[in-house]
Amino acid sequence: MTPDESRWYWNPENIVRVQEFFGSTWELPFRLVTYLGDSGLILIMVAATFWVLGRHVTYATLATVMIGAALGSAIKVLTDVPRPAHPDLILYESGTSPSFPSGHTFLAISFWGSLVFLGVIRTMVAVVIVLLVMISRLFLGVHYLADMFVGLALGLLAVTIGYGFVKLVLERLTQEQAAMLMGAGLFGSLIMLPVTGDFPLGWEILGGLLGAGVGTVIESRWIKFAPSPGSWSDQTIRVAIGAGGIVMFVLLGSLLRDLGGPAIIRAILFSGAGLWAMLATPYLLDRLGHNAANHSSQTSSTSTATQH
Structure with missing residues (x-):
């Protein structure tokens, strides 16, 4: 699918504005922050919940993350939207996985959101982390606004399904x-x-x-x-x-x-x-x-x- 850049949520100029607003000095901080939604680090953090908090937390977070990953990956494959490309982009990546939706966004919401409904962290902590991850993905030039919005929706859907799975299934086994x-x-x-x-x-x-x-x-x-x-x-x-x-x-x-x-x-x-x-x-x-x-x-x- 080729994004219609005439629509504001597909317009790469929005990414340029974010990059210009923060400036090049924010590149390193955002490259570090973006790992809070990285699939590899999230899987390690899921495992760490097992070693520290126990299997109930691990199974709940893992189920929620897998739901989010399954939904997001399916849409990525079906839509196959290319990464943003614009001559004014300061930072960008090409030749990687499809852009739509944002994997870092739906994974971040799935993991950190599941920790919220399990009572491990406060809601505001998860909100701040997810917002930082979303901004970092825009700043790094790897996603459109549309990717963010759909990634956000998928993550919230995954958390909702994960919560239901924990209450209706996991706690009865x-x-x-x-x-x-x-x-x-x-x-x-x-x-x-x-x-x-x-x-x-x-x-x-x-x-x-x-x-x-x-x-x-x-x-x-x-x-x-x-x-x-x-x-x-x-x-x-x-x-x-x-x-x-x-x-x-x-x-x-x-x-x-x-x-x-x-x-x-x-x-x-x-x-x-x-x-x-x-x-x-x-x-x-x-x-x-x-x-x-x-x-x-x-x-x-x-x-x-x-x-x-």
């Missing part, structure tokens, strides 16, 4: 049932296989989701991780262990990509990142004494033995 359902949902990402190559890091993200699906199912049966209450230092250790392993796999996959390595190998490497996030990290944290489920069972066993 046992731990293992919920894990099986989430694992099935992650494996459902295979439906994107025919168009995976059309998206930047498409193969890597697909591999990561599949690895996370396998890890989710195995972990729920044999580890049953539940983060124990801990200090900020304890939580920092958990995130460092989890994120450190993910970064290792990501760096290896990125190096292979730069060297022109085959997509399937990159996908396998990123599946390792998913397994690390949802299986290896909970296992290590369990061995380090961060699993409240094990602590409770040990306490119960000790109490029973004492009574006898």
